[in-house]
Amino acid sequence: MDDLRLKILELLREDGRLPPSTIATMLGVDEKTVREAIADMEKKHVIVKYGATINWSKVDDDKVTALIEVQCTPERGRGFEKIAERIYLYPEVKSVYLMSGAYDLLVEIEGKTLKEVASFVSSKLAPIESVISTKTFFILKKYKQDGVIFEELNGDHRLAVSP
Amino acid sequence: MIKQQVKSESEPSTEQGRRRSMADYLADNVKAIPPSGIRRFFDLVSGSKDVISLGVGEPDFVTPWRFRDAAVYSIEKGRTQYTSNAGMPELREAIAEYLHGRFGLTYDPAKEVLVTVGASEAVDLALRALVNPGDEVLIPEPSYVCYSPITTLCGGVVVGIETRPEDEFKLTPAALRAALTPKSKVLILSFPNNPTGAIMTREELLPIAKVVEEHDLIVVADEIYAELTYAGKHVSFASLPGMRDRTVLVSGMSKAFAMTGWRMGYACGHPEIIAAMLKIHQYTVMCAPIMSQVAAIEALRGGMEDMERMVESFNQRRRLIVQGLRDIGLPCHEPQGAFYAFPSIRHTGLSSEQFAERLFREAKVAAVPGNVFGKGGEGFLRCSYATSPTLLQEALERIGKFLQTL
Numbered sequence: 130m131d132d133l134r135l136k137i138l139e140l141l142r143e144d145g146r147l148p149p150s151t152i153a154t155m156l157g158v159d160e161k162t163v164r165e166a167i168a169d170m171e172k173k174h175v176i177v178k179y180g181a182t183i184n185w186s187k188v189d190d191d192k193v194t195a196l197i198e199v200q201c202t203p204e205r206g207r208g209f210e211k212i213a214e215r216i217y218l219y220p221e222v223k224s225v226y227l228m229s230g231a232y233d234l235l236v237e238i239e240g241k242t243l244k245e246v247a248s249f250v251s252s253k254l255a256p257i258e259s260v261i262s263t264k265t266f267f268i269l270k271k272y273k274q275d276g277v278i279f280e281e282l283n284g285d286h287r288l289a290v291s292p
Numbered sequence: 293m294i295k296q297q298v299k300s301e302s303e304p305s306t307e308q309g310r311r312r313s314m315a316d317y318l319a320d321n322v323k324a325i326p327p328s329g330i331r332r333f334f335d336l337v338s339g340s341k342d343v344i345s346l347g348v349g350e351p352d353f354v355t356p357w358r359f360r361d362a363a364v365y366s367i368e369k370g371r372t373q374y375t376s377n378a379g380m381p382e383l384r385e386a387i388a389e390y391l392h393g394r395f396g397l398t399y400d401p402a403k404e405v406l407v408t409v410g411a412s413e414a415v416d417l418a419l420r421a422l423v424n425p426g427d428e429v430l431i432p433e434p435s436y437v438c439y440s441p442i443t444t445l446c447g448g449v450v451v452g453i454e455t456r457p458e459d460e461f462k463l464t465p466a467a468l469r470a471a472l473t474p475k476s477k478v479l480i481l482s483f484p485n486n487p488t489g490a491i492m493t494r495e496e497l498l499p500i501a502k503v504v505e506e507h508d509l510i511v512v513a514d515e516i517y518a519e520l521t522y523a524g525k526h527v528s529f530a531s532l533p534g535m536r537d538r539t540v541l542v543s544g545m546s547k548a549f550a551m552t553g554w555r556m557g558y559a560c561g562h563p564e565i566i567a568a569m570l571k572i573h574q575y576t577v578m579c580a581p582i583m584s585q586v587a588a589i590e591a592l593r594g595g596m597e598d599m600e601r602m603v604e605s606f607n608q609r610r611r612l613i614v615q616g617l618r619d620i621g622l623p624c625h626e627p628q629g630a631f632y633a634f635p636s637i638r639h640t641g642l643s644s645e646q647f648a649e650r651l652f653r654e655a656k657v658a659a660v661p662g663n664v665f666g667k668g669g670e671g672f673l674r675c676s677y678a679t680s681p682t683l684l685q686e687a688l689e690r691i692g693k694f695l696q697t698l
Contacts, residue, residue, distance in 0.1 A: 154615045155608035290334040290347035292437045
C-alpha cells in the first residue's frame with residue numbers, strides 16, 4: 130500500500146467524518162486523488178465500514194459484553210473456516226478471531242443482559258459439534274477502546290496564550 | 293499577629309525609614325525592559341469561555357506516556373538527587389548521539405554539552421557568557437520574545453534586523469551587513485522561526501556564514517524547532533564549514549517531544565564557551581531537575597517514532613490552516629517550520645493589536661498580535677495550529693465571519 134493511502138486510512142480511523150476535501154488539504158494532494166483512493170479502498174473492502182466509537186456505559190440502555198475462548202477441532206482440509214462461519218453468522222457475535230496459543234477462537238458477544246449472553250453460549254455456541262470447550266469472560270468496565278481513553282481526565286491544560 | 297505584620301509592611305515607606313520609592317530600589321537594566329506584550333494579551337484572554345485559542349506556543353500533545361513513565365519509575369526508585377552540574381552523563385551522551393544522527397553534528401558530551409532548564413536558560417547563559425556592556429547583539433525580527441530583554445539585562449545593545457514577508461521572513465546577507473558596526477558581536481539565529489514559521493536552507497545560510505566569518509561574529513543558534521521542519525531537512529548552522537566553533541547551539545525537548553513543562557533544554561558549543569556557561573549555570577540553578585533528565589533520556593533514546601508521528605500531524609494541520617486562511621482572504625506566506633502561521637492583516641486597516649483584540653471580543657478567537665515579536669511584526673497575526681483539526685476549522689470559520697464585518 131502506498132504512503133498516501135496509509136495516511137488517508139490513519140486519518141479516517143481517527144475521524145471517519147473527515148471530508149475528502151479536508152483530507153486532501155491536510156495531506157497536500159488534490160481532492161480528486163483522495164476521493165478516488167477512498168472509493169477504491171471501499172470497493173476493495175479495505176475500508177469496511179464507517180461507525181462511531183460509543184461509550185455504552187453512559188447510555189441508559191447498557192450492554193453486556195463477553196469474550197469467549199473457544200477450543201475446537203479443525204476440519205480436514207478446511208481448518209477453522211467453517212466453524213468460524215457457523216459462529217460469526219449469529220448477529221449477537223460482534224467479532225471472531227483465530228488465535229495462537231492455548232485456545233483457537235476468540236469470540237466477542239454482546240447482549241442486553243448477563244443471562245442473555247450466558248444462554249447464547251450454552252444453547253448456541255457450546256453445542257456446535259466441533260467445539261470442545263468454552264470459557265466465558267464478562268467485561269466489567271471498558272477503560273480504552275479503539276485508541277480512545279473513555280474517562281480521560283486531562284483536557285487541554287495549556288495556557289490560552291504563551292510566547 | 294500575622295495580620296498586623298502584613299499591615300505594617302503595606303504602610304508608607306517613610307515610617308520604615310526608607311527614603312526611596314520601591315521603584316528606586318530596582319536595578320536600572322531591569323527597569324529598562326518593557327513589559328511583555330504577550331503578557332498583556334494573556335491577561336485579556338485568560339478566564340474567558342468558549343474561546344478557541346490559536347495563541348498557544350506549545351504542542352497540543354501530552355508528553356508521550358513512555359517518557360512520563362520513565363520519570364515516574366525513576367521517582368519510585370528514589371532518584372531525587374542533584375545531578376552533575378552539566379547534566380547526567382548519560383543524557384549528555386544521548387544528546388550528542390541524537391545531534392549526530394539527526395543533524396550530522398559532533399559534540400564531546402564531556403566538554404561540549406550542557407543540560408539546561410529549558411532552552412530559555414541556555415539562551416540566557418549564552419548571552420551572559422558572551423555579552424559585555426556596549427556589545428551589539430544582532431536579532432533578526434520578528435522573533436521569539438526573550439532575546440532582546442536578556443541582551444538588555446546583560447548591558448548589551450539590541451540591534452533588531454527586520455526580516456520581510458517578501459523574503460519569506462528569512463535573514464538576508466544584505467540586511468545583516470547593513471546592521472553591522474564595529475561593536476557587533478553576537479548574531480542570534482532562530483530558524484525555524486517563532487512566530488513566522490520561516491526556515492533557512494543550507495544555500496540561504498552559507499552567505500550568512502560568510503558574513504559571520506568576515507566580521508568575526510559569534511552566533512547563538514536557537515534551533516528548538518529544528519525537528520518541525522516541513523520542507524526538506526533542517527540544516528543546523530553549526531554544521532556549516534567553519535561555523536561549529538563560532539556557534540552556540542541551543543535546543544531542547546519542549547517542541548518536538550511535547551515536553552514543555554519539563555523544562556529540558558541544552559546548549560552545545562566550543563568547550564571554553566560551554567565552560568563559561570556552566571559557571572553561571574552552577575551558581576544559579578545547580579543542575580536541571582533529575583526527573584526531567586530521566587524523561588529526556590527516554591525520549592532521545594526511544595522516542596523518535598512518537599516525535600515523527602507528532603511532526604506529521606503538525607504538518608497536516610499546517611496545510612489546513614494555511615489553505616483556510618487564504619480561503620477566507622488573509623494573505624499568508626507558506627510557513628515551513630515550527631507550528632505557527634503568520635498571516636497579514638494589513639489590508640483590514642487595523643493594527644495587529646486592534647485586530648487581535650476585536651477578533652477575541654467579537655469572534656472569540658485568540659491569536660497573538662504580530663507586533664509583540666519586534667520589528668516587522670506589525671500588520672501580522674500569529675496563529676498557532678497546535679490545535680485539533682476540528683477546532684482549527686471552527687476558528688477559521690469564525691475569523692472568516694469576523695472579516696466580513698470589517
